[in-house]
Amino acid sequence: xxxxxxxxxxxMIVTIVAIILIIIxxxxxxxxxxxxxxxxxxxxxxxxxxxxxxxxxxxxxESVYSIFNFSKIARENVKLxxxxxxxxxxxxEARLNRDELEELRGLRFALNYLEETTDYxxxxxxxxxxxxxxxxxxxxxDVGEDRGITKDSIVLASSGLIxxxxxxxxxxxxxxxxxxxxxxxSFQVLRDKNxxxxxxxxxTNELSGYLFDPMVEVVVGDKLITSGMGxxxxxxxxxxxxxxxxxxxxxxxxxxxxxxVNFKSMNKVLVITPNTR
Amino acid sequence: MKTLIIGIIIIVNFxxxxxxxxxxxxxxxxxxxxxxxxxxxxxxxxxxxxxLIGFIIGILQDIIFGKILGLNALIxxxxxxxxxxxxxxxxxxxxxxxxxxxxxxxVSYYIFGTxxxxxxGFNMDFFNIFKNMLIMEVLYNAIISIFVYKYVYKIYKPTxxxx
Numbered sequence: 046x047x048x049x050x051x052x053x054x055x056x057m058i059v060t061i062v063a064i065i066l067i068i069i070x071x072x073x074x075x076x077x078x079x080x081x082x083x084x085x086x087x088x089x090x091x092x093x094x095x096x097x098x099x100x101x102x103x104x105x106x107e108s109v110y111s112i113f114n115f116s117k118i119a120r121e122n123v124k125l126x127x128x129x130x131x132x133x134x135x136x137x138e139a140r141l142n143r144d145e146l147e148e149l150r151g152l153r154f155a156l157n158y159l160e161e162t163t164d165y166x167x168x169x170x171x172x173x174x175x176x177x178x179x180x181x182x183x184x185x186x187d188v189g190e191d192r193g194i195t196k197d198s199i200v201l202a203s204s205g206l207i208x209x210x211x212x213x214x215x216x217x218x219x220x221x222x223x224x225x226x227x228x229x230x231s232f233q234v235l236r237d238k239n240x241x242x243x244x245x246x247x248x249t250n251e252l253s254g255y256l257f258d259p260m261v262e263v264v265v266g267d268k269l270i271t272s273g274m275g276x277x278x279x280x281x282x283x284x285x286x287x288x289x290x291x292x293x294x295x296x297x298x299x300x301x302x303x304x305x306v307n308f309k310s311m312n313k314v315l316v317i318t319p320n321t322r
Numbered sequence: 323m324k325t326l327i328i329g330i331i332i333i334v335n336f337x338x339x340x341x342x343x344x345x346x347x348x349x350x351x352x353x354x355x356x357x358x359x360x361x362x363x364x365x366x367x368x369x370x371x372x373x374l375i376g377f378i379i380g381i382l383q384d385i386i387f388g389k390i391l392g393l394n395a396l397i398x399x400x401x402x403x404x405x406x407x408x409x410x411x412x413x414x415x416x417x418x419x420x421x422x423x424x425x426x427x428x429v430s431y432y433i434f435g436t437x438x439x440x441x442x443g444f445n446m447d448f449f450n451i452f453k454n455m456l457i458m459e460v461l462y463n464a465i466i467s468i469f470v471y472k473y474v475y476k477i478y479k480p481t482x483x484x485x
Contacts, residue, residue, distance in 0.1 A: 055369045059403045062377065066396040073391035074442040084385045091337070091386060099341040106345055174340035176387035177352055178394070183387050185340075211389065219387070227444055309344075 077212070078196070085214045088185075092217040095174045096187050103312060167201075168192055168316045173217065182225035182246065183211065186314060189218045197276050199317045205282035205305030206230070206271060207314055223283070224252060224308060232283050233272040234263055241272050244283065244302050252284060252302040259298045263289055269302060278317075327477055328363065328375065335359055336382050351458045356383060357431060358467045360398045361423045362474040364405035365414065372409075376402030390442065397434050401427055420471035424464045432456055 111118060168188055176183040188194055190213055198210040200220050208222035223230050229245035232254070240261045244254030256263065267286045273279030288301035339355050346352065356379050364372035380395030388394060405423055412419055432452075 055373070055403075058370075059373050059399065062373075063396060063400060066392040066399070069392040070390055070396065070438065070442070074389075074444075084391075087382070087385045091333075091382075095337050095341055098337050102342045102345070174337075174386070175344055177339045177343065177354065177356070178383070178387060181387075181389050183389065185386060221389070 080212050080214065088214040088217045092173050092185060092187065092214075095185070096171065099173055100171075166318055168194070168318065170200075170314050170316050172311055172314060181227075182222045182308075184220055184222070185217050186220055186316070187217060188316060189214045189216045191216050193318060194218050194316055195318055199277055199281075201281060201315045201317065202306045202311055202313070203315075204307075205284065206277065207306055207308075207311070209276060210316070220314075222246070222308060224304060229254075230277060230283060231272045231274040232269040235268040235270050237261075238272075242300075244269070244300075252304055253299065254302065255297040255299045259291065259296055261298070263298070263300065265289060324477060331359070332375070332379055332382070336379070336386075340387070348462065349458055351455060351462060353462045353466050354428065354431075354459065355466070355470070356380075356394075356398070357401075357427055358420075358424055358463055358470050359474075360402050361405060361427050361467060362420055362471045364402040365409050365412070365420060365423060365471070366474060366478040367406060369403065369406045372402035372406030373399050374402075376400070390439075393435065393438055397431055401430070414475065417468050417471060420467045421464045424467035425460050428460045428463050429456070 170186040170188045173185045173187050175185075186200070194210060194213050196210060196213060198218075200207040200209060200222075206223055208220050208225070208228065210218050211221040212219045221228060223244075224246040226245070226247045229243050231241065231243050233242075234240035240256060240258070240263060242254055242256035244252045246252060263286060265286055265288065269283040269286065271277040271279055271281045271283060282305045284302040284304040286300050287303045289298065290300075291298045335355055339352075343352050343355065360372075360376045360379055363375045367375065376398035377395050380398035381392070383394045384391050405427075432455075
């Protein structure tokens with residue numbers, strides 16, 4: 046008799062907790078303004094530990110990789126040196142252009158021209174850990190409220206757009222990447238800014254999207270940048286078109302895009318918190 | 323003592339799973355060691371603890387990575403509870419047991435999770451999930467669970483011999 050009562054008790058606890066959890070799931074399925082104190086503290090305690098382990102793992106992983114790929118790295122080195130020389134030439138050219146631009150800006154100021162205020166403040170951050178779940182493409186970085194990160198800040202790598210900040214903790218924040226199957230970005234083709242459209246991620250971590258105007262000519266190899274509509278500022282590299290398809294029953298031209306950022310091996314990111322929002 | 327060891331294993335697993343384990347991915351699939359741990363602990367422990375361990379592992383994952391709070395906690399808790407309901411009638415020395423339970427667990431984790439995410443209004447591509455992930459991850463999880471089970475079984479074994 047006593048045994049039966051105990052059995053019922055544990056079943057009841059599980060049921061009650063399950064119901065509470067279902068309610069919590071319902072409440073938290075939409076994006077929240079702020080996370081709870083408990084969540085914040087669990088993250089504050091765990092993320093430094095993850096950071097240490099991650100740095101260790103990356104160092105070991107990279108040194109193992111470099112031992113096994115010695116010849117490949119030597120080849121890459123030669124190629125990079127060539128590229129650097131090229132870039133140096135371009136740098137000189139860019140410097141000249143910049144001087145000219147500054148002069149023109151000075152002129153504009155002298156003429157009391159209205160200034161566009163795009164004041165962004167980049168903050169460097171390390172990636173701490175990546176979500177082991179396959180449903181969402183979420184990872185955490187090692188800056189949070191302590192460095193003034195806010196919700197919807199933009200996260201970049203040196204080569205292009207990564208995503209946006211979803212939730213902020215004390216010294217950590219959750220980032221949701223553009224290849225997550227629920228995020229979408231509006232783009233324009235670098236070649237011609239009138240060719241615009243939307244790309245969104247998928248469960249297979251591919252970017253695919255469509256163009257607003259099905260008549261425009263885009264080709265494989267066209268580069269895409271953000272168009273400035275939505276939360277992302279204009280002119281950030283998204284990726285390169287690797288496939289263009291148009292079926293007769295669809296009125297839209299669909300494209301598949303290879304992201305500029307290698308999402309498998311990211312370590313350092315830049316976070317931009319817009320001051321004016 | 324046992325509780326302490328289990329607690330340390332849970333924390334260490336969580337940290338390793340989110341940092342180091344990405345180097346072991348095969349075809350973009352990372353083994354879900356949390357699920358494996360829930361299954362292995364649940365086979366050995368009694369009802370209350372199986373559900374509790376599942377709940378703790380799940381809620382940790384939700385807090386740090388989840389977009390939805392409580393989803394993993396719910397699935398892992400029910401999984402832990404249901405497996406412990408059956409564990410009096412099974413032969414614990416046999417390594418086919420964790421293999422079978424992990425296969426079942428992974429499949430139900432996907433079905434249950436996809437169901438929830440779909441009805442919460444997120445975008446879901448059912449066919450692609452099952453084609454690209456499920457088959458591979460079931461196999462990967464199940465094979466790793468055998469090795470994990472060996473060690474989990476050792477943690478529980480001494481106390482069973484004493485009585």
